[in-house]
Every structure is written in structure tokens, then in C-alpha cells.
Amino acid sequence: MRARGARPAAVLRRGVAEGWRNVVAAPFLHGALTVVVTLLVTSAGVADLAVVHRIVADERAYLAAGGDLLRASVRDGSLAADACAAVTALDGVLASSAVSVRQVRVVGRPEHTQTVLLATPGLERMVGAPTLGPDEVLVSQVVADRWGWRAGTPVRLVPHSTGPTVWDVPERGLAVGGVADLSRFGDAASSAVVVPSAPSGAADECVVQTSAAARDDVAAALPALLGDGTAGAVEVQRPLDGGAFGPDAALEFARRPTRLAGLAAGAVAGVLLAVVAWTRRQRSALYATLGMPWSGGVVLRATEGVVPVVAGGAWGGLCAGATGAGLGLPVGVAVVTAALHALAAAGGAVAVVVLVALWRPPTLQALKDR
Amino acid sequence: MRLSARGVTVRFDGSDAPVLDGADLEVRTGETVAIVGPSGSGKSTLLSVLGGLLAPDAGTVAVLTDDGADTGVPLAAASSWILQTTNVLPERTAVENVAISAALAGVAWCDALDRAHAALALVGLADRAGSRARVLSGGEVQRVVTARALVADRAFVLADEPTGQLDSATTASVLDSLLGAVRAHPVTGRGAGLVVVTHDPEVARRCDRAVRLDSGRVVA
Numbered sequence: 265m266r267a268r269g270a271r272p273a274a275v276l277r278r279g280v281a282e283g284w285r286n287v288v289a290a291p292f293l294h295g296a297l298t299v300v301v302t303l304l305v306t307s308a309g310v311a312d313l314a315v316v317h318r319i320v321a322d323e324r325a326y327l328a329a330g331g332d333l334l335r336a337s338v339r340d341g342s343l344a345a346d347a348c349a350a351v352t353a354l355d356g357v358l359a360s361s362a363v364s365v366r367q368v369r370v371v372g373r374p375e376h377t378q379t380v381l382l383a384t385p386g387l388e389r390m391v392g393a394p395t396l397g398p399d400e401v402l403v404s405q406v407v408a409d410r411w412g413w414r415a416g417t418p419v420r421l422v423p424h425s426t427g428p429t430v431w432d433v434p435e436r437g438l439a440v441g442g443v444a445d446l447s448r449f450g451d452a453a454s455s456a457v458v459v460p461s462a463p464s465g466a467a468d469e470c471v472v473q474t475s476a477a478a479r480d481d482v483a484a485a486l487p488a489l490l491g492d493g494t495a496g497a498v499e500v501q502r503p504l505d506g507g508a509f510g511p512d513a514a515l516e517f518a519r520r521p522t523r524l525a526g527l528a529a530g531a532v533a534g535v536l537l538a539v540v541a542w543t544r545r546q547r548s549a550l551y552a553t554l555g556m557p558w559s560g561g562v563v564l565r566a567t568e569g570v571v572p573v574v575a576g577g578a579w580g581g582l583c584a585g586a587t588g589a590g591l592g593l594p595v596g597v598a599v600v601t602a603a604l605h606a607l608a609a610a611g612g613a614v615a616v617v618v619l620v621a622l623w624r625p626p627t628l629q630a631l632k633d634r
Numbered sequence: 635m636r637l638s639a640r641g642v643t644v645r646f647d648g649s650d651a652p653v654l655d656g657a658d659l660e661v662r663t664g665e666t667v668a669i670v671g672p673s674g675s676g677k678s679t680l681l682s683v684l685g686g687l688l689a690p691d692a693g694t695v696a697v698l699t700d701d702g703a704d705t706g707v708p709l710a711a712a713s714s715w716i717l718q719t720t721n722v723l724p725e726r727t728a729v730e731n732v733a734i735s736a737a738l739a740g741v742a743w744c745d746a747l748d749r750a751h752a753a754l755a756l757v758g759l760a761d762r763a764g765s766r767a768r769v770l771s772g773g774e775v776q777r778v779v780t781a782r783a784l785v786a787d788r789a790f791v792l793a794d795e796p797t798g799q800l801d802s803a804t805t806a807s808v809l810d811s812l813l814g815a816v817r818a819h820p821v822t823g824r825g826a827g828l829v830v831v832t833h834d835p836e837v838a839r840r841c842d843r844a845v846r847l848d849s850g851r852v853v854a
Contacts, residue, residue: 278738290725547723553687553715555738555786 272559279560282551283567297540297572298579301533301613305580306587308525309605313588315522316601320593323513330448332358333390334479335501336486337469343490343498345384348470349463351489352386356478361386362467365452371420373411379452380421382461383471390473391444400441402458408443410455415440419457476512526605530612533576537569537613538620545623562621569617573610581606635699637661637712637790637827642683642693644676644850653679655850656693662700663789664825666813668838671847677831678794680847684829685792686710697789707789711739714783716793716812721779724768728778729754731767735786746785753781757811773804780812784826791816793830797837805834813840 287294326332337343345362352360364382381387388395393402403413413419417440438459447454449471470490474482479502487498551561581602588598637660644654654676661667661684669677682688683695686709697707714735715721722731732750737743754763757777762770767778776796783791796812797805816828830837838844846853 274740278740281743282734282737285730286723286726289723289730293725546721550721550723551734551738552710553685553717553721554735554782555710555714555788560738 275557275560276563279556279563280567282556283564284571286564286568287571293540294568294572297537298576300536301572301576301609302579302583304529304533305526305577305606305609306583308529308609309580309584309602310587312520312522312525312605313584313591313593313598313601315520316517316597317588317591317593319513319517319520320597326513328445328448330450331502332473332476332479333448333502334472334474334483334486335469336472336490336498337501338491338497339499341497342466342468343470345461345463345465345467347490348467348472349384349386351470351472351482351486354478354482354485354489356475356482358473358475359386359389360470360472361390362461362463362470363387363449364461364466364468367424368421369424370411371422377424378407378421379456381446381449381453381456381458382467383458384461384463384467386473387449387458387471388442388444390471391446391448393442393444396441396458396460398460399438400460401438402442402444402446403440404446404454404456404458405443406455407457408440413440413443415442421457421459476514524608526608527612529580529605530609531616533573533609533613534616537573537617541565541569541617541620548623558624562618565621566618569621570614573613573617577606577610577613580609635663635697635705635789635827636702637684637695637829638698639680639684639695640693642680642690642695644679644683644688644690652691652850654683654690657847657850657852659684659829659845659852661790661827661829663827664817665843666816666828666830666841668841668844669829669831669847670833670835670838670844675847676850677847681792681794681829681831684709684790685713685715712788713790713792714786714788716776716779716783716791716796722767722770722775722782725766727764727766728759728770728774729763731778732782732785735782739786739788741787749785750781753785753815754778756784756815757781758807773800773808776800776804776808777811780808780815784815788826790827790829793828793832795831795833797832797834805836809837809840 348360348362351357362384366380366382367377368380370376370378385395388402396402401419407413419438419440421438446456446458472482472486483500483502486500491498548561548565551564556564584605585599585602588602589595639657639659642654642657643652645652657676657680659680669680671677679688683690695709697705697709697712699705729747729750732753733743733746736746736749741749751760751763754760757780759774759777759781762774767775770778780796793812797808800808816826828841830841832838
């Protein structure tokens with residue numbers, strides 16, 4: 265006869281081994297539990313990913329419409345291009361560009377008046393276009409589609425035959441350096457050609473791209489930075505003014521209620537597993553009569569509960585991540601968000617499983633139920 | 635080796651009189667003892683105390699050497715159980731239900747299965763070893779439980795109405811298996827001690843001796 269108690273490590277090993285054998289011996293029960301946990305985790309993940317998708321889509325639309333831009337101009341006047349370039353020193357400013365609008369003609373297109381934006385370095389960064397060389401221009405998608413221009417296409421610009429022209433057109437030929445959607449700078453810019461200019465002299469307006477959190481502060485600071493000290497001289501406009509898109513997508517993302525969906529799913533799964541464990545409590549008493557110490561019984565019951573939680577959590581995370589990617593979210597966002605929900609759900613459910621496993625069965629009561 | 639209970643007293647909350655009142659009982663390995671008495675006399679309670687499932691309010695219970703020295707073996711580790719209720723894991727096979735007892739005693743699972751097969755052969759269930767417990771008859775389940783009690787290599791077997799739910803023919807065969815296996819204990823090579831609570835006079839007759847409980851005391 266084996267005397268004394270077994271070593272703790274041996275007791276734990278036996279608990280895990282016997283718990284695993286019970287799981288394998290009851291495939292329908294544990295398979296059903298796994299399916300339920302999978303559904304709970306998937307539901308939680310998909311619910312949150314749908315909200316994330318909306319936030320991301322709203323932010324994309326907001327940015328595409330110029331929501332992150334400020335446009336400063338001087339009433340009946342111009343502002344200094346170098347002062348506009350210096351705005352990038354402010355906290356929260358992502359890029360700035362001094363812009364002037366001109367009308368020219370394109371060689372070979374005599375009947376067409378082409379809008380040109382003379383812009384200091386920074387404007388191309390606002391649309392994700394490559395930095396332009398000295399002889400390169402950035403062409404709007406509308407113009408590129410109209411004339412069939414692509415990167416490398418030679419372009420020659422000449423002054424407009426009528427109307428004010430205060431710009432010396434370069435004698436040398438230019439080439440298309442990139443194509444981008446310029447509609448976020450306004451209707452006129454949507455069919456414009458951007459020509460780089462030096463940050464000196466005067467400009468019609470200063471376009472500033474900011475982070476959402478800094479927008480108000482930057483807007484308040486621009487008049488002092490760009491003006492001559494005369495009150496009301498500098499007007500700051502926002503293409504979009506909050507509203508339906510929401511001014512701070514990052515804040516909305518951080519505070520979304522559905523970020524807790526995984527924990528809620530884990531709580532529900534844990535309660536379900538607790539109910540199942542309660543219906544199987546006589547088994548705990550049986551193991552006690554077979555010599556299983558309480559600690560081994562805890563490990564056994566925990567093993568039986570953890571297996572469907574881990575399996576269901578993994579599958580649920582995969583399903584939720586795949587659904588998120590299918591919604592059009594970036595794969596990284598979908599995978600990470602789904603994984604966090606799966607981990608939260610599994611962690612919550614495992615916590616409940618372990619708490620229930622700690623219950624000490626009233627062996628006498630459980631066994632002598634006649 | 636002896637399982638010794640001295641002056642055991644047990645009181646349950648809400649009851650005026652103790653369920654056990656200074657009960658004494660001693661069982662040796664290789665000996666079969668029946669505990670009989672009217673309902674409510676404390677038979678099952680005494681068995682629970684002997685098996686370490688219930689701590690007495692007074693008195694001592696211990697596993698002693700033949701010389702009377704305390705072995706220090708925990709009561710739960712000294713005894714295996716055969717109960718009236720169907721205490722098997724229904725989704726596990728008969729051989730697995732038997733092997734669990736040995737595995738929890740530290741035997742490797744493969745060896746435990748070998749022992750379980752031998753124990754099932756001893757009780758006449760070798761051909762049902764692979765059947766899930768839920769499909770076994772009442773008598774077959776009791777034989778599984780009997781085999782499980784033997785394979786754990788415990789010095790004592792405690793049985794609470796092991797034939798209570800069986801017909802007379804099945805009772806006789808289960809009793810033959812139980813008494814024969816306990817006395818010979820060929821699985822482990824030693825004879826175990828058997829304490830059986832029973833209302834069945836035939837079971838009591840076939841044991842080495844019978845003790846009678848009345849109002850919580852051993853009277854005979």
C-alpha cells in the first residue's frame with residue numbers, strides 16, 4: 265500500500281492527466297462547450313471589429329475630405345511663405361505648405377486653362393506623394409486621367425494669355441513626378457498641377473495638417489504666427505468642422521464600449537462552464553473517495569474547463585479576425601483586435617473555471633444521496 | 635495492520651442525540667466484518683469516519699500496525715470504497731473506471747490498465763472491459779466498483795450496501811467476487827480487510843464476524 269501523501273507535483277500531474285482523459289472520453293460535451301465558447305468569442309470580436317471598421321471608415325472619409333487641415337489666409341492680402349514653413353515647429357503640426365494659385369496653359373492644350381498650385385515642400389506629404397524634384401510636378405488624379413499623364417510624362421507650362429499672371433514660368437521642361445488625389449484641398453485643387461516653390465516671398469494661403477488633439481490649439485496660434493499683428497488679419501478656416509465624422513478618431517477608438525466585449529463573452533462562458541461543473545459535482549466526490557487530494561481535484565476540474573476555453577478562444581479569435589479582414593479592415597488591426605478579445609474572453613472564463621474548481625465538494629453529502 | 639476506531643462520537647447540526655456515541659471498532663487486514671443495525675443507527679456514519687470522509691467530534695481513528703503503533707497513513711489513503719449509489723464515470727470504459735483508482739495511487743497509466751484488466755477478470759467482467767460504464771447493468775457496475783476497490787492496493791475495503799440495489803442472484807455472484815477477491819487479493823498478493831454495511835443477513839452471514847450498531851453504539 266502506498267503510504268503518506270503523494271508529492272505535490274505528482275498530484276498535479278495526475279489531476280491534469282485525469283482531467284484530459286475525461287475531456288477525451290466525453291467528446292460531445294466538450295465539443296459542444298468548445299463550439300459555444302467559439303461563438304461567444306467570435307460574436308464579441310465581430311461586434312467590436314464592426315465598430316472599429318466604422319471608426320476607421322469615418323476617419324478615412326474625414327481625412328479624405330480634408331478634416332485634418334487648416335487653411336489660413338490674410339484678408340485682402342498675402343502672407344509670408346517662410347512664416348508658413350516655420351509653423352511645423354508647433355506641437356501637433358504634421359506638415360505645412362505655403363500655397364499660391366495661378367492659371368496657366370499647357371503646351372499642346374491651347375484651349376485649356378490649367379490651375380497650378382505653387383507650393384512649398386510639405387503639400388505632397390499631406391497626400392502621401394513622393395517628394396518632388398526641382399523639375400517635377402505633382403498632378404491631380406483628375407488631370408492625369410484627362411490627359412493620360414503618368415509619372416515621367418513631360419509637361420510644359422506657359423503663362424495664360426489673359427488675366428493676371430504674376431509668375432515666371434520656368435523655361436526648362438518639367439515632368440510628372442507623381443499623381444495624387446488633391447480633392448482634399450478644395451474643388452479648384454482637385455484638377456490642379458502642383459509646382460514646387462521655395463519657402464520665400466509671399467503666398468496666398470498657408471495649409472496646415474495637424475493631429476486631431478492639437479487642431480484647436482494650432483488654429484488659435486496661427487494668426488499670431490502668420491499675421492502682422494493686426495487683429496483679424498489672418499482668417500483660419502477648417503474644411504470640415506467636426507460633425508458626423510467626429511474630430512478625434514483615436515479617442516473614439518479608445519473609449520468605444522465594445523472594447524470590453526471579450527471580457528463579457530468570457531464571463532458568460534465562465535458561468536456556463538460553472539453550471540456544467542455543478543451538474544458534474546458528484547464526480548468530484550467520487551474522485552475524493554478514490555484518493556484524489558483536494559488540490560488534485562482542483563487541477564482536474566480546472567483542466568476539464570480550460571480545454572474548451574482555450575480551444576474555443578483560439579477558434580473564436582481566428583473567426584473574428586478573418587471576419588474583420590473580410591470587412592476591409594487592415595489585417596494587422598483585425599488580427600490584433602480579435603486576438604485581444606480572445607485573450608480577454610479566455611482569461612475571464614479561465615478565472616471563473618479556476619474559482620469553481622476550488623470548490624470543495626461535500627463528499628459525504630454528494631455520495632450518500634439516496 | 636489494523637483499522638482502529640476508539641470512542642468515536644459524531645454529532646450533526648440540529649440533532650439532539652449524537653449519531654455515533656463512543657463507538658469502538660477494529661478490523662484487521664484479511665478480515666471481513668459486517669456492520670448491521672436498524673436504520674439511523676449510525677452504520678454509514680461509522681463507515682464514513684473509518685474512511686476519512688468524516689472527522690469525528692470525539693475519539694480516534696487510525697491505521698495501526700499489528701503491534702498497535704500508528705502507521706501515520708492517512709485514512710483516505712488506507713481504504714477504497716464500494717458504495718450503493720452508482721459511482722462510476724459513465725462515459726469512461728469499465729477498465730478505465732477501474733484503472734483510475736490505481737493511477738491515483740501513483741501507478742503509471744499503462745500499468746494501471748493492466749491491473750484493471752486482471753481485476754475485472756477476477757470479478758468475471760473481462761469481456762466487458764471495453765464497454766462504457768453507462769451501458770453496463772447494475773450488477774456489472776457493482777463488479778466494476780468491486781474491481782476498482784481492489785486494484786488500488788489499499789489495505790482496507792469499505793462497502794456501504796454494495797448489494798442494496800441488486801436482485802438475489804446478482805447479489806450472490808457479486809458477493810462471491812467481493813469476498814473471494816478481498817480474501818485472496820491476488821492482484822496485489824495480500825489480503826485486504828473488508829468492512830461492509832448491510833441490511834442483508836446473507837451478506838452478514840458470509841463475513842467473518844458481524845457487529846451491531848444501535849443508537850450510535852456498538853452493542854455486539
